[in-house]
Amino acid sequence: MTGTFSRIPSVDRILTTASGKEAVIAFGHSATVDMVRAMLADERILIQMGSSPRDAVVLASAALKQLEAEAVPSLRPVFNLTGTVLHTNLGRAQLPEAAVQAAIAAMRHAVTLEYDLDHGGRGERDDHLRTLVCELTGAEDATVVNNNAAAVLLVLNTLAGQGQGAIISRGEMIEIGGAFRMPDIMMRAGADLVEVGTTNRTHKGDYIRAIDENSALILKVHTSNYVIDGFTKTVTTKELAEIAAVAGLPLVEDLGSGTFVDLAGFGLAYEPTVQDSVKAGADIITFSGDKLLGGPQAGFIIGKADLIAKINRNPMKRSLRIDKIRVAALEAVLKLYKSPENLCRDIPTLRFLTHSADRIRALAEALVEPVQALLGKGFLVDVITCRSEVGSGASPVQTLPSAGLGICAADGAGCNVGDLVARMRALPVPVIGRIRDNMLHLDLRTLEETELFLANLRSLEA
Numbered sequence: 001m002t003g004t005f006s007r008i009p010s011v012d013r014i015l016t017t018a019s020g021k022e023a024v025i026a027f028g029h030s031a032t033v034d035m036v037r038a039m040l041a042d043e044r045i046l047i048q049m050g051s052s053p054r055d056a057v058v059l060a061s062a063a064l065k066q067l068e069a070e071a072v073p074s075l076r077p078v079f080n081l082t083g084t085v086l087h088t089n090l091g092r093a094q095l096p097e098a099a100v101q102a103a104i105a106a107m108r109h110a111v112t113l114e115y116d117l118d119h120g121g122r123g124e125r126d127d128h129l130r131t132l133v134c135e136l137t138g139a140e141d142a143t144v145v146n147n148n149a150a151a152v153l154l155v156l157n158t159l160a161g162q163g164q165g166a167i168i169s170r171g172e173m174i175e176i177g178g179a180f181r182m183p184d185i186m187m188r189a190g191a192d193l194v195e196v197g198t199t200n201r202t203h204k205g206d207y208i209r210a211i212d213e214n215s216a217l218i219l220k221v222h223t224s225n226y227v228i229d230g231f232t233k234t235v236t237t238k239e240l241a242e243i244a245a246v247a248g249l250p251l252v253e254d255l256g257s258g259t260f261v262d263l264a265g266f267g268l269a270y271e272p273t274v275q276d277s278v279k280a281g282a283d284i285i286t287f288s289g290d291k292l293l294g295g296p297q298a299g300f301i302i303g304k305a306d307l308i309a310k311i312n313r314n315p316m317k318r319s320l321r322i323d324k325i326r327v328a329a330l331e332a333v334l335k336l337y338k339s340p341e342n343l344c345r346d347i348p349t350l351r352f353l354t355h356s357a358d359r360i361r362a363l364a365e366a367l368v369e370p371v372q373a374l375l376g377k378g379f380l381v382d383v384i385t386c387r388s389e390v391g392s393g394a395s396p397v398q399t400l401p402s403a404g405l406g407i408c409a410a411d412g413a414g415c416n417v418g419d420l421v422a423r424m425r426a427l428p429v430p431v432i433g434r435i436r437d438n439m440l441h442l443d444l445r446t447l448e449e450t451e452l453f454l455a456n457l458r459s460l461e462a
């Protein structure tokens with residue numbers, strides 16, 4: 001055994017091989033040495049278990065391979081073929097090209113983040129977005145924070161954070177997912193939660209009776225991710241605005257997704273637009289940047305100038321602000337909204353949502369044969385009719401007619417769909433679909449790079 005150990009090459013010997021040298025150039029001396037030492041430790045165990053020693057060339061190439069494997073990013077691009085357009089676990093909105101370019105420029109260069117070029121002095125981060133947002137929504141003023149959850153927290157903390165009453169309907173005490181529950185966020189913000197009405201019905205009088213000297217605001221939450229059907233009653237933003245105005249309280253509305261365009265015009269279910277809420281008289285409105293808006297993660301706070309000024313003075317604002325990369329991307333996205341005719345072409349989220357089922361079916365028909373050829377006889381590929389979802393809690397009940405590829409195991413071929421799904425996840429660009437009735441469903445609504453998709457699938461053959 002000791003004799004065998006002595007045939008194990010030295011670290012230095014391994015570093016002088018071609019792969020060893022390549023590894024040192026790519027990953028540096030210390031990381032390569034660490035990897036080679038780890039390989040040699042494994043090698044001794046393998047030899048003890050009866051393997052014959054590998055030479056320096058083989059060990060160097062194994063070390064290089066392992067270093068390369070560890071360099072693959074953990075956060076990776078995937079094909080989202082789940083049928084959920086805004087998939088929270090897959091990063092929600094895919095950004096428009098203009099926003100991608102703007103973000104890259106902001107990452108690479110010094111930028112005018114808080115610098116006023118006209119006067120050569122200090123500027124404000126919000127200035128890059130404020131005018132655009134106000135123009136698009138009709139609001140007096142606007143600011144932007146990390147996400148909509150942060151927006152809600154900051155607004156409540158500023159306006160009711162000293163234990164003042166925030167009045168909310170029991171029908172709107174929603175959970176968004178994870179730890180974001182409206183009652184919890186309100187308490188963490190320091191507000192006193194004042195629940196009114198019932199789960200299914202809340203009336204104007206419920207709000208009016210709850211108003212007292214401790215009341216600081218009325219909160220309306222868009223129940224974005226569920227619907228209550230049947231014997232229901234809610235008070236509209238307009239009606240609440242009137243009640244709030246009489247009482248001298250601000251009306252805060254959490255719109256959730258928030259959209260600048262009437263989706264009904266695209267044949268989708270109506271979602272309240274930000275402009276509608278401004279017109280209806282909400283004093284402060286919050287919404288996300290990466291849901292229907294189609295931009296990066298962000299939380300918009302828009303509304304009355306005096307309230308926004310107060311919010312901006314809250315020391316919490318600093319902890320929740322966004323960086324230059326997102327300011328750049330958001331500015332680019334907002335500018336696209338100034339050309340309404342081009343939105344469905346230029347904003348991927350809206351482009352995906354408005355693709356017709358016929359168009360998606362044609363794509364599926366074109367892909368059936370090439371995909372079948374790549375998968376071989378073990379699987380059967382067919383065109384399927386399916387339904388996509390908007391996702392991220394927007395339009396929770398609406399589904400969109402769509403099409404895609406359905407893949408099941410061929411009888412008696414010894415293949416199974418579970419293995420295929422795992423192999424799809426192991427591709428250079430992982431393909432994420434959905435399993436329905438022992439069949440892999442790939443909804444093609446969000447597939448655009450078909451050449452890359454097919455080239456990528458070729459790795460399955462190996």
Ligand SMILES: *Cc1c(COP(=O)(O)O)cnc(C)c1O
Binds near residue numbers: 176180225257299392
């Ligand atoms: C999604 C959502 C939030 C949270 O927004 P994020 O941008 O994910 O932080 C809050 N309220 C409502 C009603 C939502 O739909």
